[in-house]
Amino acid sequence: MNNDWITEAAKEADKSRGYVILEKPDSRKYLDDMLIKRFWPDIRKYLKGTGYGYSPEKEPETEFKLRYELTRSLTFMLLNAGELFYRGTLCCFLSGYMLQSEFFRDLTDDNEPEVLFEILDNSHFSANPPSMSISKDMPGGYFQISFDVGSGTGWGLSTQEMICEKIKE
Numbered sequence: 618m619n620n621d622w623i624t625e626a627a628k629e630a631d632k633s634r635g636y637v638i639l640e641k642p643d644s645r646k647y648l649d650d651m652l653i654k655r656f657w658p659d660i661r662k663y664l665k666g667t668g669y670g671y672s673p674e675k676e677p678e679t680e681f682k683l684r685y686e687l688t689r690s691l692t693f694m695l696l697n698a699g700e701l702f703y704r705g706t707l708c709c710f711l712s713g714y715m716l717q718s719e720f721f722r723d724l725t726d727d728n729e730p731e732v733l734f735e736i737l738d739n740s741h742f743s744a745n746p747p748s749m750s751i752s753k754d755m756p757g758g759y760f761q762i763s764f765d766v767g768s769g770t771g772w773g774l775s776t777q778e779m780i781c782e783k784i785k786e
Contacts, residue, residue, distance in 0.1 A: 640687055648689040648709045649679045651777075656707060659781045660693055670696035686710050707784065708769075715769030716783050726759035736762055 622642055630637040657677055664671035672694045682688040688710040695703040701721060708715040752761065768783060 638681060640681065644687050644711060645689065648687065648711070651709050652679050652689060652691040652707065653677065655777060656709075656780065656784070657691065660691070660705075660707070660784055663785050664693060664695065667695060669702075670699065672696065682708050684708075684710060686712065705784070707780075713769060713771040714775070714780055715767060716780065717765070717767040720764040722762045722764075724760040724762065 623639055626639050627637055653676070661671075677691055677693065679689045679691050682690040688708050690706050690708040692704065692706045694701055694705070700723065703721070704719045706717045708717070752759065
C-alpha cells in the first residue's frame with residue numbers, strides 16, 4: 618500500500634497549530650463529490666422552494682469534521698429578512714451519514730417569561746429540549762431559543778434517496 622500521501626500531507630501541515638489532520642485524497646474526493654454532486658443539487662432545490670433567503674447561494678464548500686473516521690460536511694442555511702433561523706449540516710463518512718438541523722427563534726425582551734417557560738418546558742420536546750440564550754447586545758432579539766435535531770445511519774441501512782427525503786423534511 619502506497620502511503621506517500623501521508624508524508625506529503627505532513628510536510629505541508631501548519632506546524633504552528635500543534636496538530637496535523639490527514640485526509641486520504643481519494644476518500645476525501647469521494648465524500649466531497651457525494652456532497653457536492655449528489656446531494657447539493659437537491660438541497661439547493663429544497664432551499665429555493667421555501668421562499669426564504671438561503672446560503673450558500675453559489676457552489677458550497679465542504680469542510681473537515683472531527684470524528685473517529687474521515688468525515689466531510691456541507692452546511693446550508695435559511696434566512697428570514699437576512700436573519701438566520703435554520704442551519705443544516707450534512708456529514709458524510711465512508712460508513713454512513715449524519716444530518717444535523719438547528720432551528721433558531723429570536724424573541725424580544727418584551728415577551729412574557731411565562732411564554733418562554735412554556736416553550737422550554739413543552740412536553741413535545743421532552744426527549745430533546747430546546748435551549749435558550751440571552752444576548753443583551755443583539756439588535757434583533759434579546760432571547761434566542763434553539764432546537765437541535767439529528768439523524769443518521771450506516772450506508773447499508775439507508776440509500777441516497779432516503780437521505781434526500783430527510784433533507785426535504
